Amino acid sequence: MARSVLVGVLVCLTLIAPAADAQTSRKKEYPLLVSRQPLTQALESLSQQTGVFYGYIPETQEEELILVGPLQGSYTIDAALTELLSKTGLTFIWSNSKSIAIKRAPAPPPQAEPAPPKPREVQRELRAATHELPEGGKLLDTVITTASRIKSVAESAAATVVIDRKAIERSGGTTVSDVLRVISQQPFLRPDGFRSNGAHYAELRGLGPDTTQVLISGLRALPSAASFNANAFDLNQIPLSAVEQIEVKLDSISARHGADAIGGVINIVLRDDIAHPGVELHYGTADGGGTQRQAAVSAGYRSESLRAAVILDYRDVAALVGAERELWNNQDYSRFGSRDLRSTLSSPGNVMALPGSVLPGLGAPFAAIPEPTSAPTTLATAFRAGELNRTSLFRYVEIVPDDRRASAVATAQLTLTPGLLAAGELLWVDRSVTFQSTPPLVPAALVPATNPYNPFGLPVLVSAALDSIDSTQVRVDSRLIRSSASLRARAAAWDWELSVLRSEEDADSRIDNVLDLSRLALVLANPDPLRTVNLFTPGGAASADVFASVLAAPDLDTYAVDGTQLVGVASGSLFALPAGDVAAVLGAEWRKEGVQFDSLLGSFEREVTGAFAELHIPVLGGALRVPAAQELTLTGAARFDRYTDFGSVFSPQYGLVWKPLRTVKVRATHTRSFRPPSIYDLYLPPVPLPMQVADPRRNREVTTIAVLGGGNPGLEATRGSASSAGIELTPEAIEPLKLSATYWRVRMDDRVTALPSEFILAHEADIADRVLRAAPTPADLAAGLPGKLLQLDVTRMNFGRLTTSGVDIGASYTFDAGNAGRFTTDVQATWIDEYEALDLPAQAAVDRVDVASSLGTIARWRAIARLDWERGALGSTAYVRYIPSYDDTRGGVRNGRTIGSQAFLDLQLSLDLEQLLHDRELLRGLELTAGASNLLNQQPHFAEVNGIQGYDTSQGDLEGRFWYLRLGKTF
Secondary structure, three states, X not given: OHHHHHHHHHHHHHHHOOOOOOOOOOXXXXXXXXXXXXXXXXXXXXXXXXXXXXXXXXXXXXXXXXXXXXXXXXXXXXXXXHHHOOOOOOEEEEEEOOXXXXXXOOOOOOOOOOOOOOHHHHHHHHHHHHHOOOOOOOEOOOOOOOOOOOOOHHHHHOOEEEEOHHHHHHOOOOOHHHHHHHOOOOOOOOOOOOOOOOOOOOOHHHOXXXXXXXXXXXXXXXXXXXXXXXOOOOHHHOOHHHEEEEEEXXXXXXXXXXXXXXXXXXXXXXXXXXXXXXXEEEEEEEOOEEEEEEEEEEEEEEOOOEEEXXXXXXXXXXXXXXXXXXXXXXXXXXXXXXXXXXXXXXXXXXXXXXXOOOOOOOOOOEEEOOOOOOOOOOHHHHOEEOOOOOEOHHHOOEEEOEEEXXXXXXXXXXXXXXXXXXXXXXXXXXXXXXXXXXXXXXXEXXXXXXXXXXXXXXXXXXXXXXXXXXXXXXXXXXXXXXXXXXXXXXXXXXXXXXXXXXXEEEEEEEEEOOEOHHHHHHHHOOXXXXXXXXXXXXXXXXXXXXXXXXXXXXXXXXXXXXXXXXXXXXXXXXXXXXXXXXXXXXXXXXXXXXXXXXXXXXXXEEEEEEEEEXXXXXXXXXXXXXXXXXXXXXXXXXXXXXXXXXXXXXXXXEEEEEEEEOOEEEEEEEEEEEEOOOHHHHHOOOEEEEEEEEEHHXXXXXXXXXXXXXXXXXXXXXXXXXXXXXXXXXXXXXXXXXXXXXXXXXXXXXXXXXXXXXXXXXXXXXOHHHEEEOOOOHHHHHHOOOOOEEEXXXXXXXXXXXXXXXXXXXXEEEEEOHHHOEEEEEEEEEEEEEEEEEOOOOOOOEEOEOEOOOOOOEOOEEEEEEEEXXXXXXXXXXXXXXXXXXXXXXXXXXXXXXXXXXXXXXXXXXXXXXXXXXXXXXXXXXXXXXXXXXXXXXXXXXXXXXXXXXXXXOOOOOOOOEEEEEEEEEO
């Protein structure tokens, strides 16, 4: 970890040190080198060399072909643009000190040097430049050009959802996983307490957390140390205050980033340009707990050669326990027409006679232990014979765990020469999650007659919950250091990029307050009332020392993951066709990943060497025009990977973009994907664990066997294929209206699964190699029974197929309503046609659409609508998330119940205090936001799919309504 810290610090210091102090201004001269090329490319080159952004898009094919330049020498920005635009009929205006809008109008008269914009004026001026140009001017569109990374030409045919900084702030979320609620292609997101480590994963299309490739600023994110068993990156590691935008590529067409992105790619782009220092405070809470406190400080610097940013973030979440929600406070689900799932491991507990006998004085095999009373009682009057105490154990379990995270992000970009750019990035995260479960539980402990608190005079069995001592808790502490550096250059009309990434993370897991049943047995046999435990009273009674003596030593585990990645990419034009240039991206990658399971199980490494190529071939367009074909472009890509521990694989990808009209765009993609087994799946050493099972082939005989779990070095790769075809419409008659529809289909074969022990026993004839039995005795042979069960092998295996398809649709529209303000509407929906899964041998494939599943429910469709409103200093955003009804299940089988539909309303209101109170100096850059997620406090419907939990954890959340306030100030 020290190496990663050193690399990140040195990179940022190296980039910041040579910076000049002078700020970019219109009077500054820049050494420019712009070759003769189309205007859009010339503006992008100009942006890279000056750090100023330009808003422009061609309106016609002729305009798109206009060549400008060359420029070589020292120019001010005004002089450079004047020369480039001199023969185009276009001109420009400054939107603010960093943005220029290209428009069709005579150049405005010379203006005085603008004063430095106030913090909030920057946003207002940019909006004005985008939507409120002077009469006679027409802004065509706003295209932000950046030098942050080389774009992948082969992915231009793939569907992409971009959630920018403004949309992130308006989502009301405090984590990346919160923000993903606003896209319909994520079929489910688990509650915060679903996993004891507090992790959230991306699960696009419901294909599993290990099928979506997560990137951070374009470079691979390794599986988190506390989540390596899921082979997934924990999205809650990233501070949302440091995120500029989230790019979601919905097709598995990613030759550059790896062929293992079967479910798609999520690229989390960190902020690297902060115009003004700022402070942000966030406070939120749900009813009864789950309080969140967050503070972030950000600062940036920019000159003609340097851009740097630093963000410090601290987030603290307090627990919300199950007793605060009626569903978990009372798990007697008979009130819903279901079963009473309260536990008999209760406080007070229950007493049982040894098998085949009854309790003395009661004449019953079991009885409920009474509450303490001062009135004189007898056994018959105190103990309730034939009854059982029950309690709702989930009342102790945390719906939201305690979660503390401190993080820092530093980024820098330095222009070394007009054609050479260096960049660096450092991410540091320190996180601690504490998850509280149930009190220590006593399952049928033998209380001998010698125990001074045993009133029966004979050995009896007692079941109880020791709620007089602290509950069992899991604490996971993790530390992540990730640093990257890159060099980007333009030479010989090609863009070149070389990147290096180093990531290290370790996690410590500690489990406390777990009962040691063997120690408890010894203590219960002690006749000394001061050295034993009284289980015949609520919660049990004993001294602190005695209770400490029956608890197991804390279970400590340490995990670590690390990785190094080198990527080299070149992007440019190969040759010219009548329809345009054939563009290509060529690249190579090397990476090394390591996992340490813990000090006893050892560590393992894997190296991957890959090469990839992408082509962008214009077939029609430009000078080649035919009816119904403004543009026709083919894209293709291929990737070859060699794994040191697994072999080689070749993965091709294809795409097409067709524009029959300027307002209609059709795209299609097809790709083959490959996901090797994770290091965890392959190399986790087999570990036998004792387990009691009922043997179905020996008349349900209960026996203790060894269950062998762990990795399987004989695993094969999971292979996938994906296809999509979509259309985008932007009708000229309703210019701000955008419509889209995409059909997609994904198939996965040879998925890696772990078979449940119950399934292996039920289908022993089909998978006999996973069952070990002793040789049958003569008595067994006479009775027609097999030998006794000794071991079950539940290590991972390749089995299963998954096919899913559906349609994504979207519509957005922006309109001005005069004095009523400006409105933006957006609607997304995903309709699932099929989700057919074959998960178990000797079983038929099952279509899981609209059927509740503990693996994650796939609803037939999911819809999300958004309405933004702005008027002066006021703004608001409303989200409506809709989930239709679907069938409930018990034990994986439909139970005849229907889980009702639900609509969730999220509402946010914002107030720009500076603008409202007329730019008072003390209020400059001050904005207040208030909102609520799940404003109507919709609680999840009761469901049997997850048994004792009482609701579908993939579609509901017991947290309920969450109020929040956010105060932001820029300086």
